[in-house]
C-alpha cells in the first residue's frame with residue numbers, strides 16, 4: 001500500500017539547512033496498522049507530510065497503491081490525494097466558518113465525486129459513526145477538542161481513502177477521550193480495512209498497533 005524509498009527532507013533556515021528526514025525506506029502493507037514513535041523533533045511530522053503529499057521531498061519517492069505520488073503533476077497529485085489518502089493533523093484543522101457537517105463533506109465537494117445530497121448523507125453517517133450525530137450543525141468553536149478531532153477523522157474518511165495518516169491525533173486530549181478516539185481509529189482499520197499509519201507519543205497506544213516504527217534523528221531505527 002505504501003512504499004517509501006530514500007525519503008529525505010531538508011529545510012532551509014536562517015541557521016543553514018536542517019535535515020529532518022534522512023533516507024527513509026519504509027513498506028506498509030494494505031490493511032496494516034503501523035505506529036510511528038520517536039522523540040520530539042525526530043522528523044515524524046516531516047515524514048508524514050511527505051507521505052501525505054503535503055510537503056515535497058528533497059529526495060526519494062513515495063508510492064501509494066503503486067502510484068508515484070511526487071511524480072504526478074500538481075493537479076493529478078491533488079486529485080489522487082483527495083481520493084486515496086486521509087490525513088488527521090497534529091493540531092485541529094477544521095474550517096472555522098463551516099458547520100461540522102460541511103467540514104466533513106468538504107473533501108467530496110472538492111473532489112466533485114458526489115452530488116451535494118449524497119455527500120451530505122455520507123457526512124451525516126460518518127458523524128453518527130463518530131458519535132456526533134447531535135453536533136452536525138455545530139461550528140468548530142462550539143465543539144470540544146475531542147469532538148473537533150472526531151470531526152477531523154470523519155472528514156479524513158469522507159472519500160473512503162485506502163490510507164489514513166494520523167499525526168498525534170490525540171495529543172491534546174484527556175486520557176479517556178484519547179482512548180475513545182484511538183478505539184475509533186482501530187475500528188476503522190479493522191472494519192474498513194483502511195491502512196492506518198499513526199504517529200503517537202503514547203507507547204501504550206503504540207503497542208496496540210501491528211507494528212511499531214521507531215524514528216530517531218530523521219531515520220528509521222530497528
Ligand SMILES: Nc1ncnc2c1ncn2[C@@H]1O[C@H](COP(=O)(O)OP(=O)(O)OP(=O)(O)O)[C@@H](O)[C@H]1O
Nearest residue numbers: 011012013018020039040041042043044045046047
Ligand atoms: N518548516 C520547517 N522549517 C525548518 N525546520 C523545520 C520545519 N519543520 C520542521 N523542522 C525541523 O525539522 C525537525 C523535525 O521536525 P518534525 O516536526 O518533523 O518533528 P516531529 O518528530 O514531528 O516532532 P514532534 O514530536 O514535536 O511533533 C526539527 O528539528 C524541526 O525543528
Ligand SMILES: [Mg+2]
Nearest residue numbers: 044045046090
Ligand atoms: Mg510532529
